[in-house]
Amino acid sequence: xxxxxxxxxxxxxxxxxxxxxxxxxxxxxxxxxxxxxxxxxxxxxxxxxxxxxxxxxxxxxxxxxxxxxxx
Numbered sequence: 001x002x003x004x005x006x007x008x009x010x011x012x013x014x015x016x017x018x019x020x021x022x023x024x025x026x027x028x029x030x031x032x033x034x035x036x037x038x039x040x041x042x043x044x045x046x047x048x049x050x051x052x053x054x055x056x057x058x059x060x061x062x063x064x065x066x067x068x069x070x071x
Contacts, residue, residue: 005059012059016045016052024053031055 005013015036017027032055039054046052 002059010059013057014039015055015057016047017055019044019051019053028053028055 004010013036015031017024017031021027034057036055036057039056042054044051044053
């Protein structure tokens with residue numbers, strides 16, 4: 001996925017997390033562990049009747065930290 005984002009010159013990935021999801025806290029912790037942060041400009045957004053938390057990952061800073069592991 002990181003190769004794809006680099007080839008497509010994608011700078012940010014935005015994730016919308018349903019606040020009523022029963023695993024909200026687990027998902028939020030997991031996403032923050034891999035590099036997502038709270039979006040400061042728009043903390044939540046409403047689509048239809050659902051309210052979503054907005055998380056953002058800036059890829060330009062992370063590209064240098066990617067390490068390829070042989071299995």
